[in-house]
Amino acid sequence: IFVSRDSGNKKYASVLAPGRHEGLGKARDEGISSWGWNLSGQHSTYHALFPRAWTIYDGEPDPELKVSCRQISPFIPHNYKDTSLPTAVFVYTLANTGRERAKVSLLFTWANSIGGVSHLSGDHVNEPFMRRWSLWCTSSSQASHETLIAIYMTVGLQFSPVYFTKLLELFGIFLRDKKLLELTRFTLTAKGNPPVTFAIAACETQNVNVTVLPCFGLTEGRSVTARQMWDKMMQDGQFDRQNFNSGPSMPSSPGETLCAAVSASAWVEPHGKCTIAFSLAWRYTKFYGTSERAALNLAHDALTNYKRWEEEIEKWQSPILNDQRLPECAKIDLKCIHDQHIFVFPSWLETRKNVNTKEGMGYKFTLFNELYFLVAGGTVWIDSSLPSTNVKNDQDSPEDAQRVDVKVTEAEVNRRHTTISEYSTTSGCNGSTGDGLKNNSDPAVTQNKRNSNNLSEHFKWQDQLDDYDDVGRFLYLEGVEYIMWNTYDVHFYASFALLDLFPKIELNIQRDFAKAVLSEDGRRVKFLAEGNYGIRKVRGAVPHDLGTHDPWNEMNAYNIHDTSKWKDLNPKFVLQVYRDFAATGDMQFGVDVWPAVRTAMEYMEQFDRDDDGLIENDGFPDQTYDTWTVHGVSAYCGCLWLAALQAAAAMAEQIGDRFFAETCKTKFCTAKSAFEKKLWNGSYFKYDSGSSSNSKSIQADQLAGQWYTASSGLAPLFDEFKIRSALQKIYDFNVMKVKGGRMGAVNGMHLNGKVDETCMQSREIWTGVTYAVAANMILAGMEKEAFATAEGIFIAGWSEEGFGYSFQTPEAWTMDGHFRSLIYMRPLAIWGMQWALSIPKAILDAPKVNMMDKILISPATFSLSLTETGVRKIANKAKCFGNSVLHCAC
Numbered sequence: 001i002f003v004s005r006d007s008g009n010k011k012y013a014s015v016l017a018p019g020r021h022e023g024l025g026k027a028r029d030e031g032i033s034s035w036g037w038n039l040s041g042q043h044s045t046y047h048a049l050f051p052r053a054w055t056i057y058d059g060e061p062d063p064e065l066k067v068s069c070r071q072i073s074p075f076i077p078h079n080y081k082d083t084s085l086p087t088a089v090f091v092y093t094l095a096n097t098g099r100e101r102a103k104v105s106l107l108f109t110w111a112n113s114i115g116g117v118s119h120l121s122g123d124h125v126n127e128p129f130m131r132r133w134s135l136w137c138t139s140s141s142q143a144s145h146e147t148l149i150a151i152y153m154t155v156g157l158q159f160s161p162v163y164f165t166k167l168l169e170l171f172g173i174f175l176r177d178k179k180l181l182e183l184t185r186f187t188l189t190a191k192g193n194p195p196v197t198f199a200i201a202a203c204e205t206q207n208v209n210v211t212v213l214p215c216f217g218l219t220e221g222r223s224v225t226a227r228q229m230w231d232k233m234m235q236d237g238q239f240d241r242q243n244f245n246s247g248p249s250m251p252s253s254p255g256e257t258l259c260a261a262v263s264a265s266a267w268v269e270p271h272g273k274c275t276i277a278f279s280l281a282w283r284y285t286k287f288y289g290t291s292e293r294a295a296l297n298l299a300h301d302a303l304t305n306y307k308r309w310e311e312e313i314e315k316w317q318s319p320i321l322n323d324q325r326l327p328e329c330a331k332i333d334l335k336c337i338h339d340q341h342i343f344v345f346p347s348w349l350e351t352r353k354n355v356n357t358k359e360g361m362g363y364k365f366t367l368f369n370e371l372y373f374l375v376a377g378g379t380v381w382i383d384s385s386l387p388s389t390n391v392k393n394d395q396d397s398p399e400d401a402q403r404v405d406v407k408v409t410e411a412e413v414n415r416r417h418t419t420i421s422e423y424s425t426t427s428g429c430n431g432s433t434g435d436g437l438k439n440n441s442d443p444a445v446t447q448n449k450r451n452s453n454n455l456s457e458h459f460k461w462q463d464q465l466d467d468y469d470d471v472g473r474f475l476y477l478e479g480v481e482y483i484m485w486n487t488y489d490v491h492f493y494a495s496f497a498l499l500d501l502f503p504k505i506e507l508n509i510q511r512d513f514a515k516a517v518l519s520e521d522g523r524r525v526k527f528l529a530e531g532n533y534g535i536r537k538v539r540g541a542v543p544h545d546l547g548t549h550d551p552w553n554e555m556n557a558y559n560i561h562d563t564s565k566w567k568d569l570n571p572k573f574v575l576q577v578y579r580d581f582a583a584t585g586d587m588q589f590g591v592d593v594w595p596a597v598r599t600a601m602e603y604m605e606q607f608d609r610d611d612d613g614l615i616e617n618d619g620f621p622d623q624t625y626d627t628w629t630v631h632g633v634s635a636y637c638g639c640l641w642l643a644a645l646q647a648a649a650a651m652a653e654q655i656g657d658r659f660f661a662e663t664c665k666t667k668f669c670t671a672k673s674a675f676e677k678k679l680w681n682g683s684y685f686k687y688d689s690g691s692s693s694n695s696k697s698i699q700a701d702q703l704a705g706q707w708y709t710a711s712s713g714l715a716p717l718f719d720e721f722k723i724r725s726a727l728q729k730i731y732d733f734n735v736m737k738v739k740g741g742r743m744g745a746v747n748g749m750h751l752n753g754k755v756d757e758t759c760m761q762s763r764e765i766w767t768g769v770t771y772a773v774a775a776n777m778i779l780a781g782m783e784k785e786a787f788a789t790a791e792g793i794f795i796a797g798w799s800e801e802g803f804g805y806s807f808q809t810p811e812a813w814t815m816d817g818h819f820r821s822l823i824y825m826r827p828l829a830i831w832g833m834q835w836a837l838s839i840p841k842a843i844l845d846a847p848k849v850n851m852m853d854k855i856l857i858s859p860a861t862f863s864l865s866l867t868e869t870g871v872r873k874i875a876n877k878a879k880c881f882g883n884s885v886l887h888c889a890c
Helices: 226-236 241-245 294-321 363-376 410-416 452-456 488-501 503-517 569-584 587-607 635-655 658-679 704-711 720-735 767-779 783-798 826-837 841-845
Strands: 002-005 010-013 044-049 052-058 065-072 087-096 102-111 127-136 143-159 164-174 198-204 208-217 258-268 273-282 380-382 404-408 421-425 473-475 521-526 533-537
Touching: 010 226, 044 363, 065 294, 087 102, 087 258, 087 294, 102 198, 102 273, 127 208, 127 241, 127 294, 198 208, 198 258, 198 294, 208 226, 208 241, 226 258, 258 273, 273 294, 294 363, 363 488, 363 783, 363 826, 473 503, 488 503, 488 569, 488 767, 488 826, 503 569, 503 587, 569 587, 569 635, 569 704, 569 841, 587 635, 635 658, 635 704, 704 767, 704 826, 720 767, 720 783, 767 783, 767 826, 783 826
Parallel strands: 127 164
Antiparallel strands: 002 010, 002 102, 044 052, 052 065, 065 087, 087 273, 102 258, 127 143, 143 164, 143 198, 198 273, 208 258, 380 473, 404 421, 521 533
């Protein structure tokens, strides 16, 4: 920022960042360390409510100028198109509190780093452009003109008459309409990728003058260096107008950083205010085509639409921010967000005063800000339709899987927009255990017609996806240190955020895993912990992740343990699928993924070694706590299994697979009795049924299955007394005995009040698990304890007295504050708390299943794999992978 008053006799200038650049003090440095780093930060504050942020400079560097920067990005629930746009807007409000008019210039700089390994790759080119759009005023019929002046970054070419011999990357100031790439469809940048274009832009209005510097360097050799650029702005407060006609710059040399700048200047009258807006965008082909002008058009649209985006974001956030049921730090007041209001600071953005002492301080703040991970967690969102219906793997014969044909009564669909489905067995062979599947001759089992009246209110018929319904495919990392896509045991916790805000993305993730369940990758992999070998992906097992180097095709990048023997992944798949099915009412989704649900349940049969209906752990860390060994029946995996049995039964009834529903009910009754007998000790469920030193530990996550059961509208797994007693024990020991409840819930705690030191993970506090425990407490009617539990994560991770983990919430920390794995997926589980506070109506209205209904099958034959129907080809949208290394039963 550059401020000039009193005819230039008073000048202030500073980079709008507190602190001092590391290069300061270098003699004759021509880079950015030569700029004025004059902000102390004592009067500057940053406030965030993702996806918005406010930075306020109250009298810095000019004591008579208040500057507020609003940062807006279009992250809008259920608005997939705008949310996908790669753009951000920075809106500066300048308020002059002095008696003299002030000339204020803001400078937006950007380094060109397109296409190569880094900004030092060379061959970067900047070029200025200008575009004009005619905009109609809302106050009258008179047309006004607004000029967008943009620094435009794109890819330039040098080519022979036959083919391209050299590729240049351009970073430009868009000043005029000029096509740089006539043959964009043939254009490739480094490593064969399509050309990338960036644009930084500002709007020139009646009071705002925009000038540009197309290129400057950080070292000597450029005609203009960063030091010279700064001196020019200090002297004149703007650049030369002839820069508009400068054309493309000379390509940068390897090792050289090429930068560009947009300056926006305005006069601010005494006690007046002014607004200046900048945008950043890069080329996006989904809605803007392949033209190199796409970035410019997007930059323009961002500056045109940001107020609407703000309104939509506020409409989403305000009901939560103003919900009197929820704890809050200060009164909510968003009146200063829009330009038409006077320049005041919202009271909820002020330094916390009159803090409400109600448990859960910081909940609203943390709820929104934890969403940062959906865009900063290595996210990949591609425009890719699901595989073709004709994809087939010839290595597998049709007899490799049992299929159910779905016949839709067309007249009824047209009349009621719902489905009537007949399910009939067309072939039969091997289940996941290798036993032959036997058909039941009972007509009530082999064929079931559902009454359309039961479906008309809850399930919506979905025809083939059109362009807008197909939201593409979505990947996000487990964390920036654990580079695996869509790690499923962690997504189990994080998925509430996507389901609540972008349900179509969540359903597509589940479809991807449904396809993965039915696939097998026979390539050998060495597992590091045990040192043994196995195959990469076993059919029937839910993969740990969708891979790293070749996602969707080369799954299970995780190779510490053989996750085909993990006990939590398959139940978690069934639980997530049922929750999503019940919440969305999407019958087509249910039909698509049902074969994978059946297969996942059948696969788990092998882990019930004593025929008590319960799965047993195998004496190694065979679940998400992958350093914490489990013996026999465990509270964590056993509870997940009970919940999965109930969810599978409920889904089977709604899908029409009555026999499988009754099978799950029978197994549930036996398994529940065994679970309680082996683990319930009168006040909580023991860690496991073994005889190790930590078998009686209090595990914070012991009721994870009950959390999903309650979140999905199913009946409680246990008596209310047992659920509340276990949660109270967790609160009293795992939460309150750790720094008085100011750090979250420790994973393991002994009855003597000492932390379980069995392993690294038993003594850690997992941020996402703490949120999950809090959600479970809300569902059990323990809201006071829930918010107090979650508050520990806010205090330790986000507050000023904490460890400073804002916007990089780690997977875990210890009592002394040491962290593990920054920027992690699991803390998104805080949206499980919001889900618990406002269970969707679709969940509340979903058909219920009574696990104690009359059982129609003999208890002696309740093996999940000895059922009437088994795996079928996934219908319509959910097709097999079709990759040569994956042997899919389709």
